[in-house]
Amino acid sequence: MSGLLQHSGCYEEGRLLRVAEKLPCREIQAGMLLSLLGEPGQYSFPSIFIYGHRATGKSHVMQTLLTELELPHATVSCVECVSVALLFEQVLLSLFGSEATSLLPRSPSLSDFVRVYRQQCSLCPAEQTRYIVMEKAELLRDMDANLLPTFLRFQELVDDNVTVILLSEIVWDKFRPNTGCFEPLQLHFPDYSKAELQQILSQDSHPSYSPDLYASYINILLGVFISVCRDLRELRHLAALNFSKFCEPLEEGKVKESDTPKLWRNIEPHLKKAMQTVYLREVSSVQWEKLQQTEEKETGVMRGLSAHAHVELPYYSKFLLIGAYLASYNPARTDKRFFVKHHGKIKKTKTFMKKHEKTSNHLLGPKPFPLDRLLAIFYSVVDSRVAPSASIFSQISALVTLQLLTQVGHDDQLDAPKYKCAVGLDFVRAMSRTVNFDIVKYLYDFL
Known part of the structure; x- marks a missing residue:
């Protein structure tokens, strides 16, 4: 003032x-x-x-x-x-x-x-x-x-x-x-600090509960989301969307408003699931509220809250992500075997097996790959389904923005950027089924 x-x-x-x-x-x-x-x-x-x-x-x-x-x-x-x-x-x-x-x-x-x-x-x-x-x-x-x-x-x-x-x-x-x-x-206009976000969001207190309870809820929410999101509108949306879940133990009479640790234990796993949907508006507010009430009968864990399990991509982007996964988890020397016709047979003698005895690439994690290798695999897996266009470069950038791909290397390497695939096997298998592509047949670890 x-x-x-x-x-x-x-x-x-x-x-x-x-x-x-x-x-x-x-x-x-x-x-x-x-x-x-x-x-x-x-x-x-x-x-x-x-x-x-x-x-x-x-x-x-x-x-x-x-x-x-x-x-x-x-x-x-x-x-x-x-x-x-x-x-x-x-x-x-x-x-x-x-x-x-x-x-x-x-x-x-x-x-x-x-x-x-x-x-x-x-x-x-x-x-x-x-x-x-x-x-x-x-x-x-x-x-x-x-x-x-x-x-x-x-x-x-x-x-x-x-x-x-x-x-x-x-x-x-x-x-x-x-x-x-x-x-x-x-x-x-600088970004809001955590204290400022706390002050602003606490003003949206629910009329059925005390302002102190809502302020403690906002403090919990910011503790989870502040590392990945400082967008005031996004945080306000998340606060309104998840407050009913926070209040469930109060409505059931299991805890009191002053028992913050128990309220935290109840809401913590739910907020961690919700963190995967930040900025990815694939789940509407109504769908989210229904998912809050849906639990697995055996494990008691909420179903379908992973953002990557629901995200829908353009047709080319799906094959680009498939190619990126193959490039991250397959050794480069196996590309000819998987993607080149009439590559010749490899005889697996005892000497060959001992020389190429391997640890699972999926245990070692994704490895970086150059852009030209990704494009070569992409054109191979797309094959005759569609004619690839120049828009694929913008779709690669979109995948990086969505954090489905990660760009690695230094900023001065403009001529040869390298990438890593940032999604798991379950996600890429589910996505490859939508384009009728069996990715397991092209993974070296599953031979």
């Missing part, structure tokens, strides 16, 4: 109090934004660049300030604006109304947008600064090359008291156009 009051300017203290209540752990950033925006009747800086990781409060802080302080603004999502024309219409509609959008031609250019905006400014002079907020602004780089430089100095082009605010998940150094542009003011 002190950060907001320090930059309060002419804003009422009551409004700032309401803003502070809605922005826990972001008072410093909100105060800095107020100082950058300045007084309502004065010219503000032409453009502001706000960056930070996903779910760090960028959009929430910006919208809360503009809404609570009743500042004229237009908020545009660059994801939803699939064309430049739609983007122009959204800005004009929010700031000037539907009459302004009717003045645009069917396929408006950037100059048409600037002309219509200037006309509306002459009809409706700005009593205070107007704000244009662009979420997911990194997508502007894929649009017209002149679009981003124009918005960065939009105030000068339209001769109006307007500030363009860009919200992005990437830093400005990777955002800046190669042709050069006006440099915006930059503001960084």
